[in-house]
Amino acid sequence: MYWNPEVECAPREEIERRQFESLRGLVANLYDNNPFYRGKMDGHGVKPGDIRCLEDISKLPFMYKDDLRDNYPTKLFTVPTTDIVRYHVSSGTTGKPTLVGYTREDLEYWTESLARALTSVGITDEDTIQVSYGYGLFTGGLGLHYGAERVGASVLPSSTGSTERQLELMVDLGVTAIACTPSYLIHMIEVAGKMGIDFRRDTKLRIAVLGAEPWTDAMRKIIEESAGIRAYDIFGTSEMAGPMFTECGEQDGIHLSWDMVYPEIIDPETGEVLGPGEEGELVVTMLKKEALPMVRFRLRDVTAIIEGPCKCGRTSPRIRRITGRTDDMLIVRGINVFPSQVEHALLQVPELTGHYQITVDRIGALDVMKVEAEIDPDAFSDKMEDLMSIKKRAEGIMKKYLNIGVRIELREHGSLPRYEGKGSRVKDMRSMK
Amino acid sequence: MKDGELITQLSIFVNNEPGSLASIALVLKECDINLKAFNIAESAGFGVLRAIADDPRKACASLRGRSIAVKPTKVIAVHVEDQPGGLFGIARILGEAKINIEYAYAYAGKKGPVIFVRVDEPEAALAAIRAAGMKVLGEKDL
Numbered sequence: 001m002y003w004n005p006e007v008e009c010a011p012r013e014e015i016e017r018r019q020f021e022s023l024r025g026l027v028a029n030l031y032d033n034n035p036f037y038r039g040k041m042d043g044h045g046v047k048p049g050d051i052r053c054l055e056d057i058s059k060l061p062f063m064y065k066d067d068l069r070d071n072y073p074t075k076l077f078t079v080p081t082t083d084i085v086r087y088h089v090s091s092g093t094t095g096k097p098t099l100v101g102y103t104r105e106d107l108e109y110w111t112e113s114l115a116r117a118l119t120s121v122g123i124t125d126e127d128t129i130q131v132s133y134g135y136g137l138f139t140g141g142l143g144l145h146y147g148a149e150r151v152g153a154s155v156l157p158s159s160t161g162s163t164e165r166q167l168e169l170m171v172d173l174g175v176t177a178i179a180c181t182p183s184y185l186i187h188m189i190e191v192a193g194k195m196g197i198d199f200r201r202d203t204k205l206r207i208a209v210l211g212a213e214p215w216t217d218a219m220r221k222i223i224e225e226s227a228g229i230r231a232y233d234i235f236g237t238s239e240m241a242g243p244m245f246t247e248c249g250e251q252d253g254i255h256l257s258w259d260m261v262y263p264e265i266i267d268p269e270t271g272e273v274l275g276p277g278e279e280g281e282l283v284v285t286m287l288k289k290e291a292l293p294m295v296r297f298r299l300r301d302v303t304a305i306i307e308g309p310c311k312c313g314r315t316s317p318r319i320r321r322i323t324g325r326t327d328d329m330l331i332v333r334g335i336n337v338f339p340s341q342v343e344h345a346l347l348q349v350p351e352l353t354g355h356y357q358i359t360v361d362r363i364g365a366l367d368v369m370k371v372e373a374e375i376d377p378d379a380f381s382d383k384m385e386d387l388m389s390i391k392k393r394a395e396g397i398m399k400k401y402l403n404i405g406v407r408i409e410l411r412e413h414g415s416l417p418r419y420e421g422k423g424s425r426v427k428d429m430r431s432m433k
Numbered sequence: 434m435k436d437g438e439l440i441t442q443l444s445i446f447v448n449n450e451p452g453s454l455a456s457i458a459l460v461l462k463e464c465d466i467n468l469k470a471f472n473i474a475e476s477a478g479f480g481v482l483r484a485i486a487d488d489p490r491k492a493c494a495s496l497r498g499r500s501i502a503v504k505p506t507k508v509i510a511v512h513v514e515d516q517p518g519g520l521f522g523i524a525r526i527l528g529e530a531k532i533n534i535e536y537a538y539a540y541a542g543k544k545g546p547v548i549f550v551r552v553d554e555p556e557a558a559l560a561a562i563r564a565a566g567m568k569v570l571g572e573k574d575l
Contacts, residue, residue: 194500372478375446377502382444382481382551383535384474391477409478412448414500 114147125152132180139242200228253318276307345401351379470540530561
């Protein structure tokens with residue numbers, strides 16, 4: 001099922017031709033009308049005329065999150081505020097927040113991309129979808145809300161919190177799909193268990209669209225098996241518009257709508273563009289945005305572009321699941337560590353629930369990494385020896401995955417924080433010293 | 434083993450950090466659970482609270498209802514003399530029978546001191562204790 005088959009299944013040559021047309025128009029317009037972009041391009045020694053083919057995009061300078069912070073609130077906007085119909089503010093945890101704005105046309109494209117995405121995972125006008133992302137300044141709630149309305153699904157705008165009430169509504173309304181963070185869905189499944197609600201038996205849920213935080217295929221398997229559903233990854237950031245793109249029914253990479261975004265993968269150190277299949281930092285150029293254009297915006301997300309057509313028939317480029325962020329990458333004793341690796345390692349230990357908190361500290365000259373992990377109440381043993389062996393085994397697996405020694409601390413079930421939006425499971429105490 | 438020969442003890446997982454015993458203790462209070470005796474074993478980052486409660490089955494169910502990691506475990510309760518050598522008596526019996534004591538703790542008791550012992554071979558332990566003429570206590574005797 002396609003929402004917009006002409007675009008989603010367009011031939012390769014047409015995609016490249018039209019992407020180039022969009023890019024050329026975008027660059028010319030920014031150079032002529034926007035002092036910020038003009039300054040950036042001049043500083044980089046590049047003129048709109050230098051962009052003669054799609055690959056010439058690599059001649060353009062990068063944009064960074066700091067550009068948005070430095071020009072807070074609206075200095076990068078390219079339309080008058082009378083044309084702005086919505087704002088969102090990023091939940092960034094460091095420094096100044098970033099503000100994004102949308103014209104009516106920007107919202108239209110955002111909604112269109114989500115209508116395509118939701119259709120691709122099988123959500124139709126017959127579904128009832130519970131949107132359990134935060135509504136408000138965060139893009140998740142309202143984005144999914146309008147996308148789901150566009151496909152004609154019945155939307156339950158439950159936002160975050162009041163988990164027991166959310167579960168009652170899920171049962172009472174026969175909710176068939178949910179959009180939320182993966183950790184929140186796991187939390188819901190846990191709470192449901194305590195309430196005597198079995199997802200497989202008592203709900204009609206069949207699809208989850210999960211994102212806004214890193215997760216792994218191992219976590220997907222746990223969610224799919226415990227709830228009897230199919231779980232799909234969703235991707236997008238407020239700079240792009242919000243959550244925009246998902247995997248299709250094949251669960252083999254996230255489809256990016258080619259008419260809206262041109263993706264590149266670069267080496268985060270050198271800025272050099274990498275080829276298909278190579279892992280690196282994702283950089284996006286938004287081809288249709290009006291209010292806040294993004295040219296070669298460095299997302300800090302680490303992924304790779306998947307080459308070749310998808311079995312679903314869509315010809316749009318795909319990216320692999322985000323494996324980490326170049327900026328939440330920890331360097332511990334000289335070794336790069338992604339929290340997603342920690343998560344993946346913990347899921348290999350069935351006695352742990354998968355909730356975790358990482359703390360990195362410096363004791364003397366030595367970096368010490370501690371991972372607190374919750375013990376599954378069913379796996380709890382009275383024998384200190386058994387508990388120590390769970391800890392030892394987890395430490396062994398962690399060592400294998402991360403290549404560094406990690407101290408595991410077992411915690412009570414439910415004692416670590418659950419994140420309902422973007423939250424950081426990493427505490428780096430070294431930066432505070 | 435006949436019923437009533439072993440005592441049901443509650444083993445509760447607790448975080449090893451300020452306030453975590455208080456939070457477990459509050460749940461015990463709210464669930465109306467009275468403890469006769471308890472001890473805490475600690476390790477890196479966590480501890481195990483082992484306790485003898487008035488009604489262990491009911492206590493276990495209510496703690497589970499509050500998402501507390503709790504496991505009922507069996508221990509042997511023996512009455513010992515309230516004088517020097519009381520502990521030696523029971524320890525010697527088990528040592529000579531080659532039975533390893535995993536852990537043990539004591540309770541002043543209404544009818545004199547009681548020692549709770551966790552062993553790896555409870556049946557052999559019971560036989561050795563009886564053969565030595567010592568009394569094994571049931572839950573009703575506490």
